[in-house]
Amino acid sequence: MKIYVTRKIPEAGLALLRPLFDLEVNLEDRPLSRAELLAKIADADGVLCLLTDKIDAEVFDTAKKARGFANYAVGYDNMDVAEATKRKIPLSNTPDVLTTATAEMAWALLFSAARRVVESDAVMRSGEWKGWGPLQFIGQEITGATLGVIGSGRIGRAFALKSAGFGMKVLYTDEYPCAEMEERLGAKRVSLNELLEQSDFVSVHVPLMPSTRHLIDEAALRRMKKTAVLVNTSRGPVVDEAALVRALRDGVIAAAGLDVYEAEPKAAEGLAALPNVVMTPHTASATVVSRNGMATKAANNLIAMLAGRRPPDCLNPEIYL
CATH class of the missing domain: 3.40.50.720 (NAD(P)-binding Rossmann-like Domain)
Incomplete structure (x- = not known):
């Protein structure tokens, strides 16, 4: 055969x-x-x-x-x-x-975007850094912040459980409750809108279906805090990428970390030029x-x-x- x-x-x-x-x-x-x-x-x-x-x-x-x-x-x-x-x-x-590998990559993107790692790395490599300054590359602190997890399946759950060491408040949204997250983290199941409005960090872990295509659209992005960071390691079309470009460019949210894209292998026009997005080429499972x-x-x-x-x-x- x-x-x-x-x-x-x-x-x-x-x-x-x-x-x-x-x-x-x-x-x-x-x-x-x-x-x-x-x-x-x-x-x-x-x-x-x-x-x-x-x-x-x-x-x-x-x-x-x-x-x-x-x-x-x-x-x-x-x-x-x-x-x-x-x-x-x-x-x-x-x-x-690939559950563990993908959950780890989501955290890598979260930290990189929150602490502006890629942006500051580029400046250091360029030779243009003039020395320490009190207002340089100020990012968001993770410990004690509110984490929003969209989707509590295998990967979303594994991602959320890794937050325990940072003492984060965990919100999640899913069709079904997750007893493990609630028991181990004190996680609270809420509506998508409530999660978006209250979270400092939002990580997407849903499959691509008609009901999840552009789940994170312009309206959803505008519900988020201006200081919020969005992470997507699920499927590119779950996020309206053109709307995300506008949100990052206009300061609607602070930053994003992406491993998946709406029209792979291409990214939306203007996305790569933005300093406040960390982009990896669909490598979450690459261990x-x-x-x-x-x-x-x-x-x-x-x-x-x-x-x-x-x-x-x-x-x-x-x-x-």
């Missing part, structure tokens, strides 16, 4: 697949074009794909032999789950293994432990699919009923 991997992933995952299948991997360090993707998967029995690959009806029509698609990501907004379920094609993702874990999970999911078994991280388990 033939497996196609749409972009090279860590060897930990490929090593599981290589002895079992005829394995072909896209070795170019770029996403495939649509035409390239369709051509490569036409005779595949299984596909290991990435968030940059749109897995939809056209893909299913092309890959007629495919017995499953394993996403190398925890998110799966690139996959048409309903269409796959209708056709009884299993899909999977890679939950849990050895996390990326190896993602690779092995995706590989094991695909192995199960091709053996006719329900994969451990199946997105449409009802097809096995």
Whole structure:
């Protein structure tokens, strides 16, 4: 059986697949074009794909032999789950293994934006620093501040729990209460508007769905404190990026830390020119432990699919009923 991997992933995952299948991997360090993707998967029995690959009806029509698609990501907004379920094609993702890495990156962005680390680093490297001054690079203090967490799933919860060492007041908003956050942190579940109005730091941890697209829009940004910092490590389109550019430029909020963007790999016009935003290129899961874990999970999911078994991280388990 033939497996196609749409972009090279860590060897930990490929090593599981290589002895079992005829394995072909896209070795170019770029996403495939649509035409390239369709051509490569036409005779595949299984596909290991990435968030940059749109897995939809056209893909299913092309890959007629495919017995499953394993996403190398925890998110799966690139996959048409309903269409796959209708056709009884299993899909999977890679939950849990990138929880810690993503939560840590959210904190890295929060600290960097709050304390103006990147901005001051650039001045120091430029050779233009004239020496210490009492009004230079004044930022926001984290200890004792109010932290707002939008979404208390795996990553949002892990992020929030790391605030304990800073004695922060924690607010969160979610469809469901989180007993662990409430018991361990004294966190309070509130409405989104209340969270935005009261928080010094707001971190976004929701999946991309129709209901969360532009969840943080111009109106939401205007509800935030002028001293507030926004962090997004979830999905780019959850934040209206053009509205964020205006808010940062006009002093509606103080700063932002972003790892995801609305139209990746591009950022909204004017965003990169702003000194009060810290930008990383979708690298929240980029640790050895996390990326190896993602690779092995995706590989094991695909192995199960091709053996006719329900994969451990199946997105449409009802097809096995």
